[in-house]
Amino acid sequence: MVSRYAGVMTYQDVIRQWAEIRIHPEYDPSFNYVTDLTGVTEYKITSDEIHQLVNIHDPFGPTSKRIVVAPTDLLFGMVRMYEMSGQLHPGLHAVRAMEEARQILHF
Numbered sequence: 001m002v003s004r005y006a007g008v009m010t011y012q013d014v015i016r017q018w019a020e021i022r023i024h025p026e027y028d029p030s031f032n033y034v035t036d037l038t039g040v041t042e043y044k045i046t047s048d049e050i051h052q053l054v055n056i057h058d059p060f061g062p063t064s065k066r067i068v069v070a071p072t073d074l075l076f077g078m079v080r081m082y083e084m085s086g087q088l089h090p091g092l093h094a095v096r097a098m099e100e101a102r103q104i105l106h107f
Contacts, residue, residue: 001031006039011049018059029061032091034101036069043075050082054089065091067101 007071021027042093045053060066066089070076080092095101 002034002036004036005021006041008042008044009037009040010044011046011053013027014045014053015057018053020064022059027059029059030064031060032047032065032067032105033060034067034069034098034105036101038069038071039082040072040075043078056087063091065105067093067095067104069095069098069101071096079097 001021003021005013005017068075068079070079076094076096079092083092083094093101093104095104
């Protein structure tokens with residue numbers, strides 16, 4: 001499953017996207033999930049909101065891999081910080097390009 005964001009990315013954007021995922025007829029919480037931030041020009045999600053997303057709203061299960069494609073230094077550094085801390089999810093991976101995500105997921 002892939003979600004792509006563009007322009008200004010907010011907490012509400014993610015909440016809406018995840019709500020749509022949950023009601024999709026083919027949704028399965030065991031799916032792996034790629035978040036593509038390639039088109040994001042401005043990121044407006046606080047660290048508290050990130051924790052809320054992960055701890056309350058995350059539609060995917062504990063065995064799912066979550067890959068974030070973050071091509072800019074700022075976005076990549078932020079995702080990498082959470083990846084290294086292990087605070088969010090053990091299956092979190094920060095990558096710079098979609099090809100890297102495909103390699104991790106073997107597709």
